[in-house]
Amino acid sequence: xxxxxxxxxxxxxxxxxAAAPAPFGKNxxxxxxxxxxxxxxxxxxxxxxxxxxxxxxxxxxxxxxIVNLKLIAFNELFEVAFFNELITNITxxxxxxxxxxxxxxxxxxxALKAILAQEELHALRANDALEHFKVNKIQPxxxxxxxxxxxxxxxxxATFTDVVLGTLQDVVxxxxxxxxxxxxxxxxxxxGQEGExxxxxxxxxxxxxxxxxxxxxxxxxxxxxxxxDFVVPGSCPxxxxxxxxxxxxxxxxxxxxxxxxxxxxxxxxxxxEADHSLxxxxxNQQNLPIVEPLRFVSRNGKxxxxxxxxxxxxxxxxxxxxxxVTKSSGPFTDASSVAQWTxxxxxxxxxx
Numbered sequence: 001x002x003x004x005x006x007x008x009x010x011x012x013x014x015x016x017x018a019a020a021p022a023p024f025g026k027n028x029x030x031x032x033x034x035x036x037x038x039x040x041x042x043x044x045x046x047x048x049x050x051x052x053x054x055x056x057x058x059x060x061x062x063x064x065x066i067v068n069l070k071l072i073a074f075n076e077l078f079e080v081a082f083f084n085e086l087i088t089n090i091t092x093x094x095x096x097x098x099x100x101x102x103x104x105x106x107x108x109x110x111a112l113k114a115i116l117a118q119e120e121l122h123a124l125r126a127n128d129a130l131e132h133f134k135v136n137k138i139q140p141x142x143x144x145x146x147x148x149x150x151x152x153x154x155x156x157x158a159t160f161t162d163v164v165l166g167t168l169q170d171v172v173x174x175x176x177x178x179x180x181x182x183x184x185x186x187x188x189x190x191x192g193q194e195g196e197x198x199x200x201x202x203x204x205x206x207x208x209x210x211x212x213x214x215x216x217x218x219x220x221x222x223x224x225x226x227x228x229d230f231v232v233p234g235s236c237p238x239x240x241x242x243x244x245x246x247x248x249x250x251x252x253x254x255x256x257x258x259x260x261x262x263x264x265x266x267x268x269x270x271x272x273e274a275d276h277s278l279x280x281x282x283x284n285q286q287n288l289p290i291v292e293p294l295r296f297v298s299r300n301g302k303x304x305x306x307x308x309x310x311x312x313x314x315x316x317x318x319x320x321x322x323x324x325v326t327k328s329s330g331p332f333t334d335a336s337s338v339a340q341w342t343x344x345x346x347x348x349x350x351x352x
Contacts, residue, residue, distance in 0.1 A: 029140055030084045033120055034077060034127060041124070048117035052125055053186060057132045062178025066135055068171045069126045070242045071220050072187075073138035075164065076123035078227050081143045082160075083116040086153050096149030115197050122190060129183075138242070142235035158201035159348055162211070162320040163226055165194055166218030170335065174220075211352065212319040214286040219339040221245045222322060222346040248344035250325060256310040258318070258351050264297065267325055267344035269304040279329050280308035281338050282315075283322040289332040290315055294325060312351065323347035 032040040045051045061069075089097040090109055099105040127137040147153045168191045175184040199209035224244040231239075253264040265280065274296050282290040292308040299305075306325075311317070324338055324345030332338045 028084075029077070029080055030116070031120060033080055034123060034137065034140055036120075036124070044117050044120050044124075046117075047113055048121050049114055050118075050121075052121055052128075055182075057129045058180065058182045061129075061133055061183070062175075062180055064174045064178045065180040065183060066130070066133065067220065067243060068174055068180075068183075068187075069130050069135075070138055071167070071224060071244065072171065073123055073126040073130065074239070074242060075167075075223060075227055076119055076126060077138065077140040078143060078230060079119045079160070079164075080116065080123055081140065082145055082157070082230075083112060083119060085145060086150075086157075087112050087116060089153075090150065097153075099150065111200060118193060118197075125186075136238060136241060139237040141237075141239070142232040143230050144232055145230060154201055154204050158198060158205065159350065160226070161194055161198045161201060162216070162350065163218060163223055163322075163346075163348065165191065165198065166216050166320065166322070166335075167220060167223040168194065169215070169217045170219050207352065212285055216283060216285050216320040216322065217335050218283065218322055218346075219335040221247070221339045221342075222324070222335070225249075226346055226348070245339070245342075247324075247342050247346075250323065250344040250347040252323065252347045252349055253305070256312065256349060256351065258312055260313050261310055262307050263310045264305060264307045265294075265323070265325070265344075265347060266303060266305050268302045269299075269343070270302045273327060273343055274299070274304045274306065276327075277329075278306070278343065279326050280306075281324050281326045281330070281332065281342075282310075282317065283324070283335050283338060284315065284317045285319065287315065289330065289335070289338050290317075291326070291330050291332070293329075310349070317349075318352040319350065321349040321351070323349060 031044050036044065041052070087109065090099065090105070090112070099108055130137055145156070147156055168187055172184050172187050175187065202211065203209050221244050224242065225247045228246060229249070248268045251266040253266055256263050278294040279291050280294045282292070284290065290311060292311065294306045294308045297305040297307055322335070322345070324342040324347070326338060326341040327343055328341040
């Protein structure tokens with residue numbers, strides 16, 4: 001398989017919007033998901049090279065713990081749909097997904113089939129825990145993935161896995177604050193698994209496997225918003241039961257590289273917040289959020305374009321950066337405090 005040459009990854013999930021594939025239906029999830037039979041679970045475990053944890057969930061859980069489980073299930077079902085479609089396209093040698101060497105074709109499919117099964121187990125574990133606590137399971141939506149070939153699929157997988165790795169940090173902290181100790185330990189094991197597959201995605205793009213010494217953190221609300229970029233509107237049976245915010249979308253129109261530069265962003269501003277001061281706030285690694293003034297450029301109805309400095313050099317802003325248009329200049333102490341003041345986001349920037 002030819003190593004993919006991508007030196008600066010996708011700056012925003014919205015950049016994939018140029019393609020327009022057909023939606024991937026919620027009833028096409030594999031292996032009986034989201035409610036497989038015991039025999040199907042056994043086959044999933046075999047493909048995943050491991051099992052669901054066989055210990056029972058804890059007897060009690062915090063309210064924040066329930067929110068965590070709902071977001072995890074919502075995300076994992078999306079990932080199951082994505083990897084299943086990718087495997088189908090490679091297996092059928094759809095144009096753009098035909099890997100040249102047969103040996104590489106088999107190796108890639110073996111890796112992706114294991115990843116798919118592992119994501120299925122993550123989704124099952126979260127939904128089973130919700131059911132244990134007498135909370136409705138999260139149901140799958142219909143999804144659309146604006147990709148057209150293997151190269152863009154792996155780049156997208158690397159982008160959303162970066163966001164997942166940041167979001168699971170927030171999940172662990174919320175479990176810890178709610179004294180959901182057993183669940184915090186279990187999620188820590190999932191972070192390791194996601195990191196292993198992210199290293200493979202990065203190596204497949206010709207990058208070093210490990211992105212940063214301390215991975216960029218995030219907030220549940222940013223992940224909840226980002227996932228909806230791939231959801232067919234109105235197709236989620238019980239998304240309203242996930243008590244998280246959905247922000248206005250944020251597009252990064254000029255992809256930054258490893259240097260200081262001004263970048264242009266675009267977002268909807270129905271309440272004319274841009275008539276007042278706004279800021280572009282960056283979350284990168286485990287550092288305090290960086291705040292830059294946002295300068296108004298133009299308006300077309302609700303749609304606003306503005307620009308701000310991307311201060312790479314002083315802050316060594318490699319890896320994933322999460323950008324958000326905020327209604328406050330802070331100072332912000334963490335990703336969650338940024339989310340509290342966010343108008344639009346997340347804009348996703350990856351450098352290295």
